Amino acid sequence: xxxxxxxxxxxxxxxxxxxxxxxxxxxxxxxxxxxxxxxxxxxxxxxxxxxxxxxxxxxxxxxxxxxxxxxxxxxxxxxxxxxxxxxxxxxxxxxxxxxxxxxxxxxxxxxxxxxxxxxxxxxxxxxxxxxxxxxxxxxxxxxxxxxxxxxxxxxxxxxxxxxxxxxxxxxxxxxxxxxxxxxxxxxxxxxxxxxxxxxxxxxxxxxxxxxxxxxxxxxxxxxxxxxxxxxxxxxxxxxxxxxxxxxxxxxxxxxxxxxxxxxxxxxxxxxxxxxxxxxxxxxxxxxxxxxxxxxxxxxxxxxxxxxxxxxxxxxxxxxxxxxxxxxxxxxxxxxxxxxxxxxxxxxxxxxxxxxxxxxxxxxxxxxxxxxxxxxxxxxxxxxxxxxxxxxxxxxxxxxxxxxxxxxxxxxxxxxxxxxxxxxxxxxxxxxxxxxxxxxxxxxxxxxxxxxxxxxxxxxxxxxxxxxxxxxxxxxxxxxxxxxxxxxxxxxx
Amino acid sequence: xxxxxxxxxxxxxxxxxxxxxxxxxxxxxxxxxxxxxxxxxxxxxxxxxxxxxxxxxxxxxxxxxxxxxxxxxxxxxxxxxxxxxxxxxxxxxxxxxxxxxxxxxxxxxxxxxxxxxxxxxxxxxxxxxxxxxxxxxxxxxxxxxxxxxxxxxxxxxxxxxxxxxxxxxxxxxxxxxxxxxxxxxxxxxxxxxxxxxxxxxxxxxxxxxxxxxxxxxxxxxxxxxxxxxxxx
Numbered sequence: 266x267x268x269x270x271x272x273x274x275x276x277x278x279x280x281x282x283x284x285x286x287x288x289x290x291x292x293x294x295x296x297x298x299x300x301x302x303x304x305x306x307x308x309x310x311x312x313x314x315x316x317x318x319x320x321x322x323x324x325x326x327x328x329x330x331x332x333x334x335x336x337x338x339x340x341x342x343x344x345x346x347x348x349x350x351x352x353x354x355x356x357x358x359x360x361x362x363x364x365x366x367x368x369x370x371x372x373x374x375x376x377x378x379x380x381x382x383x384x385x386x387x388x389x390x391x392x393x394x395x396x397x398x399x400x401x402x403x404x405x406x407x408x409x410x411x412x413x414x415x416x417x418x419x420x421x422x423x424x425x426x427x428x429x430x431x432x433x434x435x436x437x438x439x440x441x442x443x444x445x446x447x448x449x450x451x452x453x454x455x456x457x458x459x460x461x462x463x464x465x466x467x468x469x470x471x472x473x474x475x476x477x478x479x480x481x482x483x484x485x486x487x488x489x490x491x492x493x494x495x496x497x498x499x500x501x502x503x504x505x506x507x508x509x510x511x512x513x514x515x516x517x518x519x520x521x522x523x524x525x526x527x528x529x530x531x532x533x534x535x536x537x538x539x540x541x542x543x544x545x546x547x548x549x550x551x552x553x554x555x556x557x558x559x560x561x562x563x564x565x566x567x568x569x570x571x572x573x574x575x576x577x578x579x580x581x582x583x584x585x586x587x588x589x590x591x592x593x594x595x596x597x598x599x600x601x602x603x604x605x606x607x608x609x610x611x612x613x614x615x616x617x618x619x620x621x622x623x624x625x626x627x628x629x630x631x632x633x634x635x636x637x638x639x640x641x642x643x644x645x646x647x648x649x650x651x652x653x654x655x656x657x658x659x660x661x662x663x664x665x666x667x668x669x670x671x672x673x674x675x676x677x678x679x680x681x682x683x684x685x686x687x688x689x690x691x692x693x694x695x696x697x698x699x700x701x702x703x704x705x706x707x708x709x710x711x712x713x714x715x716x717x718x719x720x721x722x723x724x725x726x727x728x729x730x731x732x733x734x735x736x737x738x739x740x741x742x743x744x745x746x747x748x749x750x751x752x753x754x755x756x757x
Numbered sequence: 758x759x760x761x762x763x764x765x766x767x768x769x770x771x772x773x774x775x776x777x778x779x780x781x782x783x784x785x786x787x788x789x790x791x792x793x794x795x796x797x798x799x800x801x802x803x804x805x806x807x808x809x810x811x812x813x814x815x816x817x818x819x820x821x822x823x824x825x826x827x828x829x830x831x832x833x834x835x836x837x838x839x840x841x842x843x844x845x846x847x848x849x850x851x852x853x854x855x856x857x858x859x860x861x862x863x864x865x866x867x868x869x870x871x872x873x874x875x876x877x878x879x880x881x882x883x884x885x886x887x888x889x890x891x892x893x894x895x896x897x898x899x900x901x902x903x904x905x906x907x908x909x910x911x912x913x914x915x916x917x918x919x920x921x922x923x924x925x926x927x928x929x930x931x932x933x934x935x936x937x938x939x940x941x942x943x944x945x946x947x948x949x950x951x952x953x954x955x956x957x958x959x960x961x962x963x964x965x966x967x968x969x970x971x972x973x974x975x976x977x978x979x980x981x982x983x984x985x986x987x988x989x
Contacts, residue, residue, distance in 0.1 A: 338978040540906025550980035
């Protein structure tokens, strides 16, 4: 009997919640540490024209409460089992307990309350995939369901039994059982999946504006009807570039506080001419200060590389570069060195495990350069995905270190060969050019010294003659003048 | 030669790689990709960050003024030019700050949707017939020419509102635009023309100053305003 009463109460509250509409802006406040709760509630809020606010820090939570509490602003407050600020439930309850809810699995709850019977299923560990599908879910009125591979079959069974149209998106689509006939998008790349979704979106909606984002953060701009476009740190895919170029009237939005995608934005602006606007912040009518965007960091694959100073190895005439992956996922790295002679040499692409290192070796012979170099410009191609390049960083190293200098005897031999006039080719010895250059420089130096000595010596000779004439001191100007006068007088 | 070709293939298959570079000396390891989310770096252009303050002026209008910290980040060019990166402050700011109740401004429609001060009074009904109605505050078809992205907003085609600096000089220009015609306050976008050396009404240095309709007398609810700039 008690259970029935509880159920009745919950249904009454939810019914009221679902159909409550107000001409005024209604705040939907979500207090949860779980990013999935935040994202799913944002999609729900957008579908119902609520102002979505999530609690990012305890202090910001208190601020939101103070913002609402002094007004008659309509709100709904939802708290998960793990709230960011545990004191807010009681505070908001005192304002209006009928609008305050505490629930487990908020993400699933909001997805189940979606406007239309549709579901998008994504991996519960990949934030970028959820970001990518959010606008489509808002547009379609569908819910976003998070799953891991183990729970997928059970979830799909449930969704099917509810008669929902299902799209399984991203990596998790690879484990959909064969007996389930569902729509899938899974190219093996978050960027190409995103593009596939854009194309699907495009069939149903005229796309005039997009939100460019890293997929590593969530901000409310993401859960709107403008499609999200995922971009790498400095790069976008060729496929995306073609798509953007095909849309000359497109405009872009970014939000201040996203992970660094400035390099990619420069590329987009330059290549496609798209205008990009940035959301700078949010202001409230009851506050004197505009607040920065609320940006939540999502679980993502991050490639952070430490590039150590290249070392030139005499014994192999190669450039060795040690690269350490300090990120949390596998890194796919390729190096290309721009050499002083203008040539490039590149390495094969290497997979580097998290916290592991790889020593790249670039052979300078192959670039027609056998001299040691003291400067090199490295082009570092990196990505968390094997198929895509997310970033290209260009780093110029000055004063390249040297190692494995030639044993002394061998050096002498080469020097003797050079001195005796016999030539060595780069293929015979990687550093013969180097010594040949040293010889030329040495000869020039000797000539310069001889000239200096000659000029200096000429002066000295004058001084010595004076000394022989009687003075130990060098000739003074006055003495020189007197001498000239005497010479003139003698001539006369 | 083969390697050169491979590199060039990679490079040009990207179509338009415009990477970020840095110059370092020996013995200095370089960390790449270590820009944490949530700490916005300078975008590739002018407007990057905003430091805004707000001041209530009348019961029907709310004023905003503020400064924009801008920096220019350069990692462009080609060949040897792309290997260096510089960041420096920009002394001469230009452009606009867009303020709206809409969190989803359609920038593609801003330059093509007509608007008048009567529309403002009509939608913000608390302004209608008041002394500080929009029609008594600004002038229709009086805006300066400016661009939104690549699209031109022609001179004298939109309403202009002027506000004062601390010497009561009407130096601050605000253009009223509309991106939708649903009859809701969210349709309007108030555009502050940036002045890199401006002074706000209270004597503080500011880059923009503008006012937006707000019914402080009648409402007891929180209204949200969204601030946008354009990446140059």
